[in-house]
Amino acid sequence: MKIIRDPVEMQQYSDALRHQGTRIGFVPTMGYLHEGHLSLVTEAGKRTDHVVVSIFVNPTQFSPSEDLEAYPRDFARDETLLEGVGTDSVFYPTKDAMYAGGYQTYVTVENISQNLCGVSRPTHFRGVATVVTKLFNIVKPHVAVFGQKDFQQLVVIQRMVKDLNFDIEIIGHPTVREQDGLAMSSRNTYLGPEERTSALLIKKALDRTRDLYVEGNNKAPVLLQKAKEVLEGSPRIKIDYLKICDAHTLEEIEEIRGEAVMAVAVFIGKTRLIDNYVFRNPS
């Protein structure tokens, strides 16, 4: 497994791969990897010849009040995990290599970035779109795989790729969960034992919604009320948002007809967790 730290060296390496006809798969991460990330690497490996994983805790997607410095990091552990799933290369740049002096260029996906997580994190998706543009230009992949757990991020990236004509296929991979249903996240390590128990109500609320939808309920206010009741089962949970939106525009809807998503963000103590359920067209 090759470790590359310099952006220009990564570009030259990807150019050489491309010139040989090798198809490149890419999984961008902020490190502190869990099985969710590893499943993205496996998925990329099924679709391409050479998988590059980037590890970079991107400062531009954190606001000044957020947990940039506290964000967990363990490169040695990540390296072992990535070797274990057959990763071909790791791009692991420094902050200075990514954001040199005088840095001032940002990519904004306007409407989709504003609802859901964009309400409490107004510059978050600008940071995500910017760093992903940079990583796409450095890694030059044919395919990139993102987790559906970060549903809004996936939709933002899909829109950006379409709008800016990136010649890259974007794959959304299903959320990987712990045995008990909690969506895997690097932030789960912040949870105390009692908080961890409360966090299970997130998946329970989404399951309740799914069951009601499958039974024929497609009115958003009804589904939201039932999900809210489940989350209110723990006084530790503070809802940041709970919404049902069109799966492509992320605009709130009253009734589920096409593809839609129930998206939820909660605070448990100081930890903010997100999850979602995607309503597929009944077939």
Next chain:
Amino acid sequence: MKIIRDPVEMQQYSDALRHQGTRIGFVPTMGYLHEGHLSLVTEAGKRTDHVVVSIFVNPTQFSPSEDLEAYPRDFARDETLLEGVGTDSVFYPTKDAMYAGGYQTYVTVENISQNLCGVSRPTHFRGVATVVTKLFNIVKPHVAVFGQKDFQQLVVIQRMVKDLNFDIEIIGHPTVREQDGLAMSSRNTYLGPEERTSALLIKKALDRTRDLYVEGNNKAPVLLQKAKEVLEGSPRIKIDYLKICDAHTLEEIEEIRGEAVMAVAVFIGKTRLIDNYVFRNPS
């Protein structure tokens, strides 16, 4: 000379060229070509194996009050001119192919875009950076050539390429002028005969500045005052801005030490013309 209208077809064509080891040069234009554009094509041809010229009057760099609809267009004439200088391919997309329904992604180069033309055209460089990002992703060039006449545009693109890690060499090509010194521009066709005569004072003002600088004057207020006096020789000229700036940050400076630029924009009647003089380090 191949004409390609579809972005995906252009990407596939460029991929095939790259896979053969062909180096691609690129000159983005809004059409209605003059010798200035053609010199960029020739320059790109010297540096690469295959030159692609794009012709696209980009709506996102015009404000609602500006001359988008009136902007001159003549594809048949452009085609003949491009054939004449050995252009290999022309990318000539429709507006709908470039900005489909739901379009919402923009690239912003923050500080550099705000001074000079950014004052009177606050969204102009956002439109330029956005369409150039799109064109880079579609044409996939190794080298792109821009005219120094649009000096701020060149600096914005250079900064964007560095910040977003585009693996593309950006060349700034010297301004091409009419016999009498007027910088070539598609907008020169708007000028009536008397306006055309007044327009010559722009180059005269820059020449006066150059002469004073070469004689040892490096104080910006003095040079600006002398240039202003030349421009005031015609009552038809209304100065939009006349500034001396650092050539990389475009921040105004009081004294010329490193690379700097005198940049000027004037209205003559309804026509807005720009020009500049770059102060090189005395050698």
